[in-house]
Amino acid sequence: MPVNGIFGGSIELLGKTLDLRSKRQGLIAANVANAETPGYTPTDLSFEKELQGALKKGGKGSLTNPRHIPLKGQGNPRLELVTGEVVEVPGKAPSPDGNSVELENEMGRLSENQIMYNASIQLLTKKFEMMKQAIRGTL
Numbered sequence: 001m002p003v004n005g006i007f008g009g010s011i012e013l014l015g016k017t018l019d020l021r022s023k024r025q026g027l028i029a030a031n032v033a034n035a036e037t038p039g040y041t042p043t044d045l046s047f048e049k050e051l052q053g054a055l056k057k058g059g060k061g062s063l064t065n066p067r068h069i070p071l072k073g074q075g076n077p078r079l080e081l082v083t084g085e086v087v088e089v090p091g092k093a094p095s096p097d098g099n100s101v102e103l104e105n106e107m108g109r110l111s112e113n114q115i116m117y118n119a120s121i122q123l124l125t126k127k128f129e130m131m132k133q134a135i136r137g138t139l
Helices: 003-007 010-033 048-057 103-136
Strands: 043-046 085-088
Touching: 010 043, 010 048, 010 103, 043 048
Parallel strands: none
Antiparallel strands: 043 085
């Protein structure tokens, strides 16, 4: 039985969330690193709406015949397609050299993203701890 079948796809969702948050962390770090680069516009990764849309549409996948029976626990193929969109997020008051990085905002977004990443790691760890306990029979 696939691991996703045991947890109803939550492992797959948490894994995708970790990938996307890691990608966002890199973009925010690049913004901080370019805080003094003339003409630099900060970027961010927008993925929340895309991720929610993939979850709402569900993991039915594509059936080649309407008489086929969709199988549960086969993962969500739409979730695999979520990559996020890199968007420019210029600051409200660009500097005279055209740089619009606002370090305070970037550090806040960096902290928020790190907290959400850590929360996803904790949820994933808890899922696997529950599986270990179930295997040992100590639930």
